Amino acid sequence: MEERGNQLKHEEEEEEIVCLDASFFVDDNYQLTKFTFGSQDIHLFCLHSASTDFDLTGQLVWPGAMLLNDYLSKNVKMLQGCTVIELGSGVGITGILCSRFCHKVVMTDHNEEVLKILKKNIELHSCPENVSSISHELVAEKLEWGNTGQINEILRKHPGGFDFILGADICFQQSSIPMLFDSVRQLLRAREGRKCKFILAYVSRAKTMDSMIIIEASKLRMKMKEVTGTRCIVGNLEGVVFEVTLE
Numbered sequence: 001m002e003e004r005g006n007q008l009k010h011e012e013e014e015e016e017i018v019c020l021d022a023s024f025f026v027d028d029n030y031q032l033t034k035f036t037f038g039s040q041d042i043h044l045f046c047l048h049s050a051s052t053d054f055d056l057t058g059q060l061v062w063p064g065a066m067l068l069n070d071y072l073s074k075n076v077k078m079l080q081g082c083t084v085i086e087l088g089s090g091v092g093i094t095g096i097l098c099s100r101f102c103h104k105v106v107m108t109d110h111n112e113e114v115l116k117i118l119k120k121n122i123e124l125h126s127c128p129e130n131v132s133s134i135s136h137e138l139v140a141e142k143l144e145w146g147n148t149g150q151i152n153e154i155l156r157k158h159p160g161g162f163d164f165i166l167g168a169d170i171c172f173q174q175s176s177i178p179m180l181f182d183s184v185r186q187l188l189r190a191r192e193g194r195k196c197k198f199i200l201a202y203v204s205r206a207k208t209m210d211s212m213i214i215i216e217a218s219k220l221r222m223k224m225k226e227v228t229g230t231r232c233i234v235g236n237l238e239g240v241v242f243e244v245t246l247e
Helices: 002-015 054-059 063-073 093-099 112-126 148-157 174-189 207-219
Strands: 031-037 040-046 083-087 104-109 137-142 164-168 197-203 222-226 232-234 237-246
Touching: 031 063, 040 093, 040 112, 054 112, 063 093, 063 164, 063 197, 063 232, 063 237, 083 093, 083 174, 093 104, 093 112, 093 137, 093 164, 104 112, 112 137, 137 148, 148 174, 164 174, 174 197, 174 207, 174 222, 174 237, 207 222
Parallel strands: 083 104, 083 164, 104 137, 164 197
Antiparallel strands: 031 040, 197 237, 222 237, 232 237
């Protein structure tokens, strides 16, 4: 009798298990938010707190993006008429700022949900009713780091490569670093000898990551140079801007 009772209890516990749909983890309650960098005001949709899904970090504006945008807003001359590709664009705050000065900006992310809000923000800034509407080319592409096929497709659409590769607060998962730097190397080499830089706004969250990015860059024959005057505290963490080039 006791054994039968335990069996029934076990069956009841099994019946209580609920399989959650993927949409359960998605928070799309985006808020239109204003950001100011120098003389540039940017309005875009984003979340103000993290989603329950680690893979949806791109729905937020992270401290590294604030650091990079502050740096770029003070150095707009280097962006004038250039072509830019951004890795891990998230909601697009950096790419949208660059589009005010650049000839072409390609923003990328690997997550389909993040790409939705990224494209929504592109539409917002491409709308004729928007007084700050941009006339330069601004597009979103899917890119999983290390995916040579996707990189080649982007380069097919945008032949000749890019003047700058940008990344803001994208070094937070150790397993992704080799793939990130592999993608950067492919994009740097696409310039066929012409000058190209990877500008990385890095926020230090772990000593192991601090050393890992230096080691990975060196392994792929890249030179990392700290940009003078950019080391500062962002979001209670230390941040810095690096310029990365092929040796």
